[in-house]
Amino acid sequence: MIETIIHILVIAGLIVSAVLVYHFKDLLAAALASGLFSFLISLEFYILQAPDVAISQAAIGAGLTTAIFIIAIRSTKRYEEDAP
Amino acid sequence: MRMSKIVRFGADVLFGAIVIFGLYVIMHGHLTPGGGFQGGAVVATGAALVIVAYSYEEVIGMIKKTILMAQESAGLVMFAGVALIAIGLGTTFFFNFLANSGSLFGMTVPFGPNPGELNTGGVLPLMNIAVGIEVWGGLAIVILYMLSGIGKTKEA
Numbered sequence A: 001m002i003e004t005i006i007h008i009l010v011i012a013g014l015i016v017s018a019v020l021v022y023h024f025k026d027l028l029a030a031a032l033a034s035g036l037f038s039f040l041i042s043l044e045f046y047i048l049q050a051p052d053v054a055i056s057q058a059a060i061g062a063g064l065t066t067a068i069f070i071i072a073i074r075s076t077k078r079y080e081e082d083a084p
Numbered sequence B: 001m002r003m004s005k006i007v008r009f010g011a012d013v014l015f016g017a018i019v020i021f022g023l024y025v026i027m028h029g030h031l032t033p034g035g036g037f038q039g040g041a042v043v044a045t046g047a048a049l050v051i052v053a054y055s056y057e058e059v060i061g062m063i064k065k066t067i068l069m070a071q072e073s074a075g076l077v078m079f080a081g082v083a084l085i086a087i088g089l090g091t092t093f094f095f096n097f098l099a100n101s102g103s104l105f106g107m108t109v110p111f112g113p114n115p116g117e118l119n120t121g122g123v124l125p126l127m128n129i130a131v132g133i134e135v136w137g138g139l140a141i142v143i144l145y146m147l148s149g150i151g152k153t154k155e156a
Helices: A002-023 A027-047 A051-075 B005-027 B036-053 B056-062 B065-088 B124-151
Strands: none
Touching: A002 A027, A027 A051, A051 B036, A051 B124, B005 B036, B005 B124, B036 B056, B036 B124, B056 B124, B065 B124
């Protein structure tokens, strides 16, 4: 029972964070929402009894990919412009 | 451009804990989930944290490219070397010549349910350490090259 509730909460968080990545005009906030998506999907891997994949996903998805995005945002503009 | 003092202090505090946890995952690779790749990726996350928090000149002073490249090569050489030692002993490639030998990582695995003995596994921990060193250097140098590509230009 409690496992089903955690499942539903994690999947709802996944959908919300994925929509937030699309919604934000501030690219730094969008990169952090993408990192939150990776963190939640690593939690889902752990619930599905794949701790090996969860460690990889947390380190590479939430850590290194977000770092690469932040470095790219530092050298370019932080805010997205409206489409012409 | 460097981040604010709060971010830099947080990176300084968290760096040690992240590195220790990554080395723990590498060392216990044959007992618990995780292993060389996962632990190396965790340690590289700590290096990425420092690279994100500080400016280009400070990062170049702290982390040397040649050391990371040497680390990557050393991991690969150690991995292939341990596998080749088995041929030198007259057995097959990748033969686990240290298991149950009583020397390094050579303890016999106890029978029945047990918390796991670190001193077991033969050459598997050595392979995990080699892969961990290699992934640490490789992933850290990916982030470092990403930073040095923008370091020469004017940062926004």
